[in-house]
Ligand SMILES: Nc1ncnc2c1ncn2[C@@H]1O[C@H](COP(=O)(O)OP(=O)(O)OP(=O)(O)O)[C@@H](O)[C@H]1O
């Protein structure tokens with residue numbers, strides 16, 4: 132039942148056939164103990180491989196288990212069944228090689244923007260001078276240099292998400308997880324930040340897995356768009372986005388963009404009506 | 406005069422009107438000073454008894470601060486224990502919350518029986534009245550850390566002491582100050598009531614003695630000083646709060 136057109140786009144970055152997947156999930160499931168004693172089957176089984184350099188986007192209806200899947204990939208949640216491997220090794224706990232950007236920026240209100248961005252350096256005992264330099268470079272890259280000494284409450288929603296991005300990138304993670312990073316923002320800021328992320332991701336050349344509600348955003352950023360079914364969430368489609376990079380404001384006007392969008396919308400709404 | 410000036414002058418104006426009315430009432434109805442002294446008589450007494458007021462205020466202030474700091478030193482580790490240890494939470498916390506309902510000032514005579522006529526009974530009463538508001542607020546503060554922030558720390562592999570220092574303690578600071586502000590107000594009341602029960606010094610003692618000797622203006626002056634101490638301590642904590650809690654939650 133995989134409506135897969137996958138195959139052409141995964142090679143967006145260097146990923147030969149022999150490269151080890153960043154993440155490999157097999158038959159992964161998650162069941163929560165429900166409040167009334169009846170277990171809630173939230174997710175799966177899910178099979179998923181994310182290759183180095185890929186940007187994988189996931190769309191699906193609310194409550195289908197997207198965040199649960201991301202937390203399982205992050206190692207923040209224990210799996211109920213199946214196997215998961217990170218760089219070819221089974222794992223249970225988070226790794227500092229994986230950066231996470233949460234839906235709500237999760238900046239500490241008592242610390243300045245710079246201190247927030249430097250948090251991973253403190254925890255991982257990175258050399259202070261190197262970390263400082265890198266933090267300032269990231270803040271400059273995201274246009275936040277003038278706000279390094281400000282408290283997060285003085286920043287707009289979009290700026291807070293940019294700061295969260297800087298923090299996630301500070302320890303130079305090989306793999307970035309994003310849970311609806313722009314979900315709380317207005318449509319304009321969202322598109323602006325999406326394009327910015329696309330550009331940064333292109334420059335920094337990382338692997339990424341992003342959850343979103345927004346089909347446009349998924350296509351704009353992704354090499355692949357995964358579509359999830361309602362709860363219990365399964366991946367019902369894996370659609371290659373064969374649009375040229377770098378992506379821009381004009382990408383959405385591309386006929387191929389519209390065709391892919393229509394394909395995804397059909398997948399979501401046809402499933403819903405049956 | 407514009408509206409902003411009028412607003413700033415309103416409060417002093419209200420005070421002035423009340424004081425003048427009070428002064429007028431006392432003189433108009435020829436109320437004896439042992440029943441209700443006029444503001445001018447209270448001021449005169451405050452000046453005449455200045456050294457006694459200061460010496461006794463110092464005693465009360467010392468008891469209040471010693472009790473408050475002791476309560477802080479006791480409640481912070483206990484709050485940490487309750488917040489991080491499930492067993493302590495289930496066993497200690499209900500017990501402590503139950504003890505909170507005991508009217509602490511009612512224990513003042515017992516304290517004298519147990520600890521004699523030193524300053525300790527007063528300090529212990531202050532400890533008792535300060536302890537619970539601080540404890541309850543700090544536990545709530547340590548509990549209030551958003552789970553997403555804990556996830557963030559976990560995703561970075563932060564050890565427990567780092568989570569405590571970088572996340573839980575700052576997150577609990579606003580609640581700590583809320584607890585301290587409640588506690589410091591109780592502390593002054595506790596010290597005075599303990600002095601009512603048994604003391605040879607302190608503003609509570611001075612109020613008792615002067616009232617029984619019909620030197621009501623002095624008692625009023627002592628109450629005035631007491632109010633000043635209470636307000637000053639409250640604002641001292643608020644000052645610290647503004648220094649350390651520079652964010653909105
Ligand atoms: N800790 C938990 N305990 C119990 N049930 C949970 C827990 N976390 C998630 N669930 C349940 O699992 C299901 C999937 O939740 P999840 O947060 O993964 O959805 P989502 O797809 O991210 O939704 P949204 O798009 O609204 O963020 C939901 O039905 C939710 O109620």
Ligand SMILES: [Mg+2]
Nearest residue numbers: 197198199310
């Ligand atoms: Mg979610």
